[in-house]
């Protein structure tokens with residue numbers, strides 16, 4: 409990774425008229441000021457986007473370094489065009505103290521591929537019994553603003569209420585994994601005709617929707633900020649639309665896999681398609697795409713969930729929930745939202761960079777316009793490229809991508825973090 413300047417020629421910022429950009433000393437500068445020794449990048453045909461920000465990544469460190477480490481996960485992030493990721497708290501030990509979040513934050517800094525903002529657990533050990541030290545994590549060097557028991561739902565209404573009240577003191581947000589536990593005991597896939605036919609225990613949409621309905625009412629009651637993780641059903645989109653229309657301070661994310669893939673893939677009994685929440689129906693996926701287009705769903709988040717071979721290569725019921733997402737997110741969003749005319753590149757920038765940075769309260773550094781004077785966190789993307797997804801080529805330590813063998817549009821050509829190339833010519837630097 410060099411500290412040189414880059415003169416990016418003929419780049420289309422957010423799909424606009426081609427122009428030149430200079431990245432120098434960590435910021436975007438006027439191209440006319442380029443020093444003679446600047447490295448010239450021919451960006452003809454490429455779109456420049458602000459560095460992507462993921463609000464929902466699992467990096468697995470500490471504790472499951474056989475699945476992913478901060479270093480390997482952030483390498484995958486850089487290849488996917490991300491300059492910042494929020495690392496979920498379901499590690500071993502759980503990120504429920506200032507010590508653990510500071511460790512994850514420091515590991516991100518040391519790896520240097522993208523900024524890592526640790527998410528703090530809402531409850532001690534994700535056990536849903538008592539609140540974790542939210543204030544200590546907020547005040548730590550990691551400056552935690554997003555709190556989540558992701559992987560588990562904060563199902564106790566009183567604890568959820570207290571968490572929402574508590575995070576107001578430091579402008580935090582509770583990111584809920586909306587899953588009513590009693591309605592999803594042993595659940596394996598979306599509940600419907602197909603789960604019956606396949607003999608896999610069903611996971612009803614109402615298990616997600618009941619928690620979202622409760623939580624938007626709680627957020628309104630205490631006047632706090634709520635974020636809903638991985639929204640997967642049409643009913644959830646409707647509830648969030650309703651809550652926003654009432655002025656509730658709620659934001660929501662959809663994951664690429666829920667935009668593109670459907671529950672019919674469970675008929676393969678291949679656990680690569682096993683994920684929490686489950687892949688839903690085509691009608692649900694369509695509602696998510698419509699909600700993302702009209703702003704009901706604020707952002708795309710990857711829920712990158714690496715699992716080692718032995719936890720996935722087994723029978724469906726025994727397999728772990730989760731799939732990789734960082735290296736394919738932008739391509740899936742292009743396919744489902746841009747190539748279908750539902751979003752332009754400015755809309756993608758809003759949903760994959762500006763809005764997640766605002767929700768995570770890091771928009772002083774990330775999710776900024778690609779414009780002179782701004783931090784040089786930039787992605788160069790080739791929307792005309794096509795590639796066949798090869799799990800073996802992933803920078804992740806795990807291989808559980810549901811897109812293996814699929815052809816997807818687009819390719820990240822370069823990623824710059826504060827003016828330093830983390831990816832150039834499609835390769836890690």
Ligand SMILES: NC(=O)N[C@@H](CC(=O)O)C(=O)O
Nearest residue numbers: 466558559683684713729730
């Ligand atoms: N999404 C998943 O299927 N799995 C996630 C947990 C989660 O996001 O709920 C994981 O940590 O593996």
Ligand SMILES: [Zn+2]
Nearest residue numbers: 558559585637
């Ligand atoms: Zn979750």
Ligand SMILES: [Zn+2]
Nearest residue numbers: 496558559711
């Ligand atoms: Zn998750």
